[in-house]
Amino acid sequence: AQSVTQLDSQVPVFEEAPVELRCNYSSSVSVYLFWYVQYPNQGLQLLLKYLSGSTLVESINGFEAEFNKSQTSFHLRKPSVHISDTAEYFCAVSKFGNEKLTFGTGTRLTIIP
Amino acid sequence: DVKVTQSSRYLVKRTGEKVFLECVQDMDHENMFWYRQDPGLGLRLIYFSYDVKMKEKGDIPEGYSVSREKKERFSLILESASTNQTSMYLCASLPGLAGGRRNTQYFGPGTRLTVL
Numbered sequence: 490a491q492s493v494t495q496l497d498s499q500v501p502v503f504e505e506a507p508v509e510l511r512c513n514y515s516s517s518v519s520v521y522l523f524w525y526v527q528y529p530n531q532g533l534q535l536l537l538k539y540l541s542g543s544t545l546v547e548s549i550n551g552f553e554a555e556f557n558k559s560q561t562s563f564h565l566r567k568p569s570v571h572i573s574d575t576a577e578y579f580c581a582v583s584k585f586g587n588e589k590l591t592f593g594t595g596t597r598l599t600i601i602p
Numbered sequence: 603d604v605k606v607t608q609s610s611r612y613l614v615k616r617t618g619e620k621v622f623l624e625c626v627q628d629m630d631h632e633n634m635f636w637y638r639q640d641p642g643l644g645l646r647l648i649y650f651s652y653d654v655k656m657k658e659k660g661d662i663p664e665g666y667s668v669s670r671e672k673k674e675r676f677s678l679i680l681e682s683a684s685t686n687q688t689s690m691y692l693c694a695s696l697p698g699l700a701g702g703r704r705n706t707q708y709f710g711p712g713t714r715l716t717v718l
Contacts, residue, residue, distance in 0.1 A: 498642065521705055532606070532692060532709035533645075540705060579644060583705065588633050588652065588696055589660070590707060594644040 491516035491582050495593035502570050503601045510565040510596045512554075512580030522563040523581040523590065524554055533579065539563065550574075575600050605629070606695055606710035614716045621680040623713050625693030632698035634676035635707065636660075636668060639690040651676055652698075683717045690714050 494513045502508045514520065521540050525533040537548040544556040554565045563580060580593040609624035627634065635650040637660075647660030649668040657668050665687060669677045676695075680687055691714075694707040 495644075523705075525709075530711075532711045533694075533707075534709070535706050538705065588705075589635075589647060589650065590645075591647075592637075592645040594642055 491518075491520060491584060491591050493580050493582050493591055493593035495580055495596050497596050498594065499597045499599065501599045501601055504572060505569050507568050508566065508570050508574075508598065510578050510580075510598065512563045512565065512593060514561050514563065514580075514582045516561075516582065516584065519585050520582045521585065522554075522556060523583075524548075524552070524563070524565050525579045525581060525592075527577045527579065527595075529576070536565075536578070570598075570600050572600050572602065574598060606693060606708050608691075608693055608710040608713050610713050611711065612714050612716075614718065615680075615683050616718055617684060619680075619683050619717075621683045621715065621717075623678040623680075623691055623693075623715070625676045625678070625695075625710055626674055627676075627695040627708070628674065629695065629697070629708075630673065631695035631708075632673075633696040634670065635694040635696070636666075636676065636678045637692045637694065638662070639692055639712070645692065648678065683715075685717050688715060688717045 523538045524536040526536045537546045539556045547553045552567045577597045581590045606627045636648045637645040651657045651670040667679045692712045693710040696707045
């Protein structure tokens with residue numbers, strides 16, 4: 490079975506500073522990787538995903554994540570955060586050919602003005 | 603745009619009551635899921651369905667059952683609600699292989715259930 494670890498439950502960051510949210514996974518087979526975002530009082534939305542190809546994937550709002558197979562990581566980064574990035578971020582993994590997602594415990598990103 | 607709706611945003615029930623949580627999606631997706639979300643535990647899969655009348659247990663199915671009589675609707679049932687089922691419940695849908703946009707689950711806004 491696969492598992493996902495998000496070591497940081499809360500990350501406070503000053504506005505316009507860079508941020509990295511860490512995600513590590515374990516699996517004995519090849520996987521797909523995802524980052525979902527949950528804004529206050531809303532459901533989850535897909536932020537970005539890695540299925541195959543280039544190991545660096547980007548979202549439309551400036552986030553990026555890099556799949557590192559040797560370190561089994563999929564860390565999320567943004568060079569300059571904005572107040573509107575305040576949300577909870579979930580890393581998730583699924584096995585090839587399997588629809589089920591396994592989620593991490595989430596990281597709450599708080600932007601300090 | 604895909605739309606996943608859940609019947610209630612907030613629900614308060616008493617211990618022992620039978621509770622129905624409804625989820626409807628408008629994009630003809632084959633797969634539907636029920637998760638519960640708890641602080642510090644993330645999202646955990648309760649049940650999922652890959653077709654009408656088909657269901658499969660997730661990681662925490664105890665105390666829950668599901669029903670999928672129509673493709674667009676997936677119901678979560680708490681036969682006898684207990685206080686430890688107080689949580690946020692999220693529904694999601696996912697297209698099948700022929701539906702494109704593979705592997706992206708679309709989530710509803712959630713139902714916050716309180717069992718007293």
